[in-house]
Amino acid sequence: MANKNLNKAKEAKKDEFYTQLEDINNELRHYREHFRGKTVLCNCDDPRVSNFFKYFAYNFEFLGLKKLIATCYKSQDANLFSEGTSEQAVYLVYEGDKNGNNIPDDEEIEVLPLKGDGDFRSTECIEFLKESDIVVTNPPFSLFREYVTQLVKYDKKFLIIGNMNAISTKEIFPLFMNNQVWFGASIHSGDRKFWVPDDYELDAAGCGVDETGRKYIRVKGVRWYTNLDYKERNEDLILYKSYNPDDYPTYENYDAIDVSKTSDIPMDYFGKMGVPISFLDKYNPFQFEILGIANGSELGVECGISSNLNESEFRSLVKENSNLRRGKVCYRDKNGKLQVLYNRIIIRRKQ
Structure with a gap:
């Protein structure tokens, strides 16, 4: 490589x-x-x-x-x-x-x-x-x-x-x-x-x-x-998908939904979203606000992307997936398995 x-x-x-x-x-x-x-x-x-x-x-x-x-x-x-x-x-x-x-x-x-x-x-x-x-x-x-x-x-x-x-x-x-x-x-x-x-x-x-x-x-x-x-x-990213909870899982340890591809950002959702780093290729500061980064390092914690669970709940998730740590986000897939994500940038649409 x-x-x-x-x-x-x-x-x-x-x-x-x-x-x-x-x-x-x-x-x-x-x-x-x-x-x-x-x-x-x-x-x-x-x-x-x-x-x-x-x-x-x-x-x-x-x-x-x-x-x-x-x-x-x-x-x-x-x-x-x-x-x-x-x-x-x-x-x-x-x-x-x-x-x-x-x-x-x-x-x-x-x-x-x-x-x-x-x-x-x-x-x-x-x-x-x-x-x-x-x-x-x-x-x-x-x-x-x-x-x-x-x-x-x-x-x-x-x-x-x-x-x-x-x-x-x-x-x-x-x-x-x-x-x-x-x-x-x-x-x-x-x-x-x-x-x-x-x-x-x-x-x-x-x-x-x-x-x-x-x-x-x-x-x-x-x-x-x-x-x-x-x-x-400064050109708006064209959004065409509609939000539904089946396609956009909510994180287990942070109040946001996961969007796996920038092109899948829903046009009718204005809450917090986790998107890949490649989102920054399309980022328009007049359309979106960057709230933080969930990358599992101290940076993620400093930017407010730490777990919203208590210590006992957090440790329970870590037992399921040892890749989870403070400053990372995770969700359950359709089979109930805990998925811990690599870098996610947390964003929100501007109204």
């Missing part, structure tokens, strides 16, 4: 996944009005292989940008820019076309050394963050929560790539719940192809080498995370 490689990357801190230009373009086209007159920072970028700097440099005038900055972590290629850059962390600055050919020529791009290693948490990289208006990049998956926390701390607009499972963490989910972060417009299912370094081990299905000799990996559950608004986000 491709996700096996993703987990290995997390363990080894080997997070050099390079996004395809097609995926960048498909997402960025939804936000063009946000970029005029803005300084864009790509602070987890390697312009030798990353397409983020390329996208913004070639679309600089079209988007009406003010400045483009990219920080590069420890350049390994001595021939990348000039002699003596091997193992040198650098930053790039581009302020638009100067010679009228509408192409970001080498002489128009400043390439300057960094004092440190280019880590986004370093003092000098934080100074670039302060200068920027919008951050767009593919941050290290293993540091995703820390990365988002920094963006929120400095009150930055952003459009970044991450795994959708990150939303069930204590750093990320409250941002969704409070309408501070949401999923982007273009990716709602399937896997995505990322280029990886030449020394990356390819030992899982879905990985390979393309016709040019570049290695790639396919990763499931990838999403764009953003706090930039776009039109489709």
Whole structure:
């Protein structure tokens, strides 16, 4: 499985996944009005292989940008820019076309050394963050929560790539719940192809080498995370099913019904509902309210999704199904068997 490689990357801190230009373009086209007159920072970028700097440099005038900055972590290629850059962390600055050919020529791009290693948490990289208006990049998956926390701390607009499972963490989910972060417009299912370094081990299905000799990996559950608004986000989800208790079981330990698929949300029910995480692909904050998450961790308890049973009743259910714990929800199927659910987001329709 491709996700096996993703987990290995997390363990080894080997997070050099390079996004395809097609995926960048498909997402960025939804936000063009946000970029005029803005300084864009790509602070987890390697312009030798990353397409983020390329996208913004070639679309600089079209988007009406003010400045483009990219920080590069420890350049390994001595021939990348000039002699003596091997193992040198650098930053790039581009302020638009100067010679009228509408192409970001080498002489128009400043390439300057960094004092440190280019880590986004370093003092000098934080100074670039302060200068920027919008951050767009593919941050290290293993540091995703820390990365988002920094963006929120400095009150930055952003459009970044991450795994959708990150939303069930204590750093990320409250941002969704409070309408501070949401999923982007273009990716709602399937896997995505990322280029990886030449020394990356390819030992899982879905990985390979393309016709040019570049290695790639396919990763499931990838999403764009953003706090930039776009039109489709405010469109109502069309509901067509009617509520009946046979199709929507009530949880044994929480006052809500279970909805197994987002498309099955009943149009005539306004109580609490538990829905899959994939609901966030269709979430319209004017149509629904997010109340919490039932994922069995402390986050679920903190968000109010703890059992409404007393201790004796709760322990009795645990004896039936040992997977049940505080912060998870369960219901009885039509055969009376206790079903303990994986992550469920608790929502309610707005009237």
